[in-house]
Amino acid sequence: MRALSTFIALSLLSGSLANAEDAKASSTEKLKDSIREWIETTREIQKQEDDWDQDSQVLQGHRDGLLTEIEDLKEQIEKAKSSKGAADKKSLEAVEKYDALKSANDLLASRLSDFEKAMVERLPILPPALTKEPRVAQMISDLKAAAAKPEQAEQGGNARLNNVLNLMAAAEQFQGSVHLDSESRKVADGRELKINMVYFGLAAAYGVDDAGEVAFVGKPGPDGWAFEEKNELAADVRALVDVMNGDADAKFISLPISLP
Template identity: 30%
Template sequence: MNLPKISITTVGLRIAIPALLLITTGTHALQPSDEARKLIDEWVETRQIISKERSEWQIEKELLGKTQALLDSEVRRLDSELADLKASESATDAERSGLTEDKEALKSAAAVVGDSIGSLETQLKEIIPSLPTPLIEKIKPLIRRLPDDPSDTDLSLGQRVQNIVGILSQTDKFNSTITLTSEAREFDSGKVVQVTTLYMGLASAYYVDDSGVNAGIGTPTANGWNWTAMNDHGGKIKQLVEIYEGTGEIQFVDIPAQTTQL
């Protein structure tokens, strides 16, 4: 007897199994033939394979779904970072533009300063002799840095500006305070006496020795300070010094004053 050919597909199995049962029912209803049993085993095995493949496909489907979700999340993250980067680039461009404008403004300002700094240095050198000796001693390192020829110097523009600012700053500070100092003063007789000098800013100064015998007043000139003896006022000048030092009683002291127009 020729049995129908069994197919692996589900449709073939559905056709083959009923036909097999019809055939076996008519011949050996209680004891299926070996060939029929073999076909049934193959059918069962095929069903198991199909079930296994379906199970594996379900697992793969779930993995693919999770992978897809992960990739979608990564794409969204990259899109967000790209948007942030573009925004940052825009901000950077604006900042760069602002810095460029600032740089050009500084260049223009530097050009103006560069054109006038030589004149400022020359003027400073001209007024230095009229400054009080204690101030000159203090700013001497800055004075040395003033170029002999402003048009030919190795100093940068920044260094030259800093030097001028330093001199003017110390000069302004001295001018706004009273300065007490001890000096050795030589008189016309050739005698050198240690005196205490009280500078009233840059305008004038009074000196007196410990005995109160040698005293006088000083005023600035273009070539240095001019000192005039006022020995008759030695006691009052000494009293003024003591008031400043805090050792004398605070009171009004009547002494002559002088000013000089430079």
């Protein structure tokens, strides 16, 4: 899917080349600008991918360690409980070990709460096309409910940790692809229109109505994704959607992008 992302991103440069015969000098400058925009876009997308890869690897490592320790704790706790009533020295040592393991289990629960809090803080960068998927929406709902009750992290800890990791995996998969979605958006004159929205991972989105008259540009922010009406881009975004739908041959299309 990463190859597809690069291919579509390259397609954004077509507008500059298409006008080369009319004004060679101007077209050359537009091509240079488009190439710079494509390079910046590629770098931003790669940065997003690297961030998610790194976080996923860290959490995966923690998950493996936690699951092993939890299973060991459960086994040791059950053994300690069964021998707690014995009066000999071995029984007393088991009780002490049980108390120590219980403290360790509480610490693991606290760390899980930190993971959930960190993930909740990252939710605004997830695009609407991803968060509205039923499976992802359910994971987000479960995550928020769990993060609201950190004192209960030891209850169902395995399921809670898996939920965080599965949500990260879904975001990482979306980040590595170009996604075409249909959304309803209100335009400047108050109408509700169906918008064909193309998401470039977690970095940017471009949308246009079926008539090719109304266009939107979307980008993530600290409070969620913001979409700005940019009707002057309607023709170019319509051409991009046609390529995505297979209604037109692949070609270079130049579109602006705002990087943080």
